[in-house]
Amino acid sequence: MSIKQNLQNIKASLPDHVALVAVSKTKPVSDLMEAYHAGQRIFGENKIQEMVEKHETMPKDIEWHMIGHVQSNKVKYMASFVHLIHGVDNFKLLKEINKQALKHDRVIDCLLQIKIASEDSKFGMTPNEASEIIKSEMFSELKNIKIVGLMGMATFTNDENWVKKEFNYLKDTFENLKLTSADNYQLNTISMGMSGDYQLAINCGSTMVRIGSSIFGERNYSI
Numbered sequence: 001m002s003i004k005q006n007l008q009n010i011k012a013s014l015p016d017h018v019a020l021v022a023v024s025k026t027k028p029v030s031d032l033m034e035a036y037h038a039g040q041r042i043f044g045e046n047k048i049q050e051m052v053e054k055h056e057t058m059p060k061d062i063e064w065h066m067i068g069h070v071q072s073n074k075v076k077y078m079a080s081f082v083h084l085i086h087g088v089d090n091f092k093l094l095k096e097i098n099k100q101a102l103k104h105d106r107v108i109d110c111l112l113q114i115k116i117a118s119e120d121s122k123f124g125m126t127p128n129e130a131s132e133i134i135k136s137e138m139f140s141e142l143k144n145i146k147i148v149g150l151m152g153m154a155t156f157t158n159d160e161n162w163v164k165k166e167f168n169y170l171k172d173t174f175e176n177l178k179l180t181s182a183d184n185y186q187l188n189t190i191s192m193g194m195s196g197d198y199q200l201a202i203n204c205g206s207t208m209v210r211i212g213s214s215i216f217g218e219r220n221y222s223i
């Protein structure tokens with residue numbers, strides 16, 4: 001099936017309150033443009049350099065989401081245009097995003113990544129760490145970032161009950177942290193669900209799904 005057709009099928013299956021991030025990492029601009037012409041405006045990349053290059057050549061009404069692990073020293077390259085950073089997992093990174101956003105006189109929306117998977121390879125903080133950051137004095141001084149939600153990646157397994165447990169854990173964490181808010185902190189987004197598990201994620205309360213291979217086809221990392 002074509003990219004356009006894949007997109008239309010997925011969109012038709014999403015409830016209105018769920019946003020679709022088309023994960024276009026490793027894919028050529030021509031593929032992204034096919035999705036763009038089919039109406040898609042939110043794209044997710046996991047490497048800053050690749051996102052910067054695509055941003056430069058593509059239409060400027062696209063919302064670029066950084067969904068990968070972010071190194072502090074690379075924040076400056078995307079600070080002028082990034083729409084949402086999903087993978088914020090430590091305070092030092094928040095501070096750097098704030099500093100770079102200030103240079104561009106803007107506020108950058110961020111999601112805190114919570115570690116919900118049992119795999120060591122997945123990044124993220126514990127709900128307690130997230131809560132401590134949000135309550136801290138240092139955090140309240142960051143005026144050029146806004147925490148708008150949480151992000152999580154489930155364990156890579158066929159055990160649906162296991163994945164469901166992890167998604168529910170993220171949803172519970174979201175509901176707890178949502179009880180308080182501040183100028184730079186107001187939760188409304190739960191980014192969870194990928195090609196293999198997005199329907200389950202939506203059933204568990206996801207408001208933003210990140211879908212790559214079901215739209216663009218399998219990725220080939222060797223080229």
Ligand SMILES: *Cc1c(COP(=O)(O)O)cnc(C)c1O
Nearest residue numbers: 023046067194195210211212213
């Ligand atoms: C690659 C990636 C996705 C999309 O994965 P698919 O299985 O291709 O849908 C979603 N989220 C993150 C963080 C990713 O790195």
